[in-house]
Amino acid sequence: MDKMKAAIIGAGKQGEVHARTLNEIPYVDIVAICDLNETRAGEMAQKYNIKEVYTDHKEMLNKSDCDFVAIVTPDHLHAQVTIDCTNAKKHILIEKPFATTREDIHAMLEAIERNKVRAMVDLHNRWSPPFSTAKRAIENGEIGDIRSGYIRLNDNKSVATDMLSWSANSSILWFLGSHSLDAISWLVNSRVEKVYSVARDGVLKKLGVDTIDMYQTTLEYENGCIVQMENGWITPNGNTAIIDFKCNVLGSEGMININTSSHDLIQISTEKKTMSPDILAKPIVENKMAGFSSNSIRSFVDRLIDGKPFLVSVEEAANSCLALIAILESANKGKAVKVDY
Numbered sequence: 001m002d003k004m005k006a007a008i009i010g011a012g013k014q015g016e017v018h019a020r021t022l023n024e025i026p027y028v029d030i031v032a033i034c035d036l037n038e039t040r041a042g043e044m045a046q047k048y049n050i051k052e053v054y055t056d057h058k059e060m061l062n063k064s065d066c067d068f069v070a071i072v073t074p075d076h077l078h079a080q081v082t083i084d085c086t087n088a089k090k091h092i093l094i095e096k097p098f099a100t101t102r103e104d105i106h107a108m109l110e111a112i113e114r115n116k117v118r119a120m121v122d123l124h125n126r127w128s129p130p131f132s133t134a135k136r137a138i139e140n141g142e143i144g145d146i147r148s149g150y151i152r153l154n155d156n157k158s159v160a161t162d163m164l165s166w167s168a169n170s171s172i173l174w175f176l177g178s179h180s181l182d183a184i185s186w187l188v189n190s191r192v193e194k195v196y197s198v199a200r201d202g203v204l205k206k207l208g209v210d211t212i213d214m215y216q217t218t219l220e221y222e223n224g225c226i227v228q229m230e231n232g233w234i235t236p237n238g239n240t241a242i243i244d245f246k247c248n249v250l251g252s253e254g255m256i257n258i259n260t261s262s263h264d265l266i267q268i269s270t271e272k273k274t275m276s277p278d279i280l281a282k283p284i285v286e287n288k289m290a291g292f293s294s295n296s297i298r299s300f301v302d303r304l305i306d307g308k309p310f311l312v313s314v315e316e317a318a319n320s321c322l323a324l325i326a327i328l329e330s331a332n333k334g335k336a337v338k339v340d341y
């Protein structure tokens with residue numbers, strides 16, 4: 001079998017997850033990498049044996065012979081790169097969130113459709129074992145009809161203050177709300193109809209980052225389910241895990257509880273603190289990425305090869321973003337907002 005030829009746009013932290021994963025797939029060759037920051041792209045190229053290095057994605061698309069592109073630019077910078085990749089007839093794997101404005105969402109959907117390329121958004125919690133097990137139990141009818149849900153996905157402060165240089169251009173809603181909204185919508189198997197959200201700020205602004213601290217949101221689904229969703233960026237840096245991720249789904253005949261952040265499977269204690277290290281997203285086994293962060297990327301490549309549907313459709317990812325826009329509007333206006341699909 002000929003190897004699939006990959007390119008990556010965005011050589012930051014998540015870009016490296018893509019580079020390492022793709023590099024570990026024997027039937028993929030990463031032929032090109034592009035970042036506005038040439039040094040960063042060059043270092044990644046050297047580490048993962050990538051021959052072509054670019055600082056302009058349009059030049060890369062003109063010159064490089066790749067089958068697909070992983071788009072790993074910051075949250076608010078996915079649209080133009082996506083549209084240019086589709087116009088170059090490349091299949092695309094886009095990091096979450098799909099896009100952060102209504103105009104971008106519709107322009108990207110139109111470009112994907114017009115150019116007949118395949119596209120997936122990396123909403124990788126669908127590959128997380130607790131969530132995929134919950135989905136199977138729900139589909140098997142084990143907890144009856146789903147009536148309500150609760151999902152809490154928070155990050156500690158350091159993600160907004162230290163890890164992301166662009167956190168003030170995004171928000172916890174785009175960065176993590178995109179994940180939690182996708183995960184819970186997948187479990188309750190419906191589309192959000194109406195939202196009511198309350199936001200608070202102040203803690204991060206005091207730390208010099210001009211973004212909202214938290215959103216508490218009530219979601220009403222088209223199938224009647226009610227969900228409470230909490231997204232915050234201010235859990236303490238001393239928390240045992242960077243993320244704080246809990247979920248509950250209540251059905252007419254049962255209930256599912258998920259806690260992927262505070263587990264009892266492994267704790268590592270030093271003189272300074274105790275950590276429950278991540279064992280689901282990016283564990284390294286046999287010196288390879290073995291968790292759901294890489295399994296979603298592997299799945300994208302496998303579905304390109306076998307032609308079967310992606311586990312996340314681009315329409316679902318776009319609909320989630322339209323619901324997130326309604327949440328932002330609701331928090332701004334202080335009243336319930338219907339999602340405009």
Ligand SMILES: NC(=O)c1ccc[n+]([C@@H]2O[C@H](COP(=O)([O-])OP(=O)(O)OC[C@H]3O[C@@H](n4cnc5c(N)ncnc54)[C@H](O)[C@@H]3O)[C@@H](O)[C@H]2O)c1
Binds near residue numbers: 011036055164
């Ligand atoms: N799936 C996940 O769980 C997960 C985890 C972390 C980040 N992400 C997502 O991945 C994306 C990137 O996040 P990150 O943490 O890697 O950010 P980052 O800031 O570490 O890296 C982004 C890189 O994109 C580059 N860039 C920006 N515009 C560009 C352009 N037009 N052409 C080429 N390069 C460009 C920047 O120079 C930077 O090096 C975001 O959308 C983020 O939400 C997803």
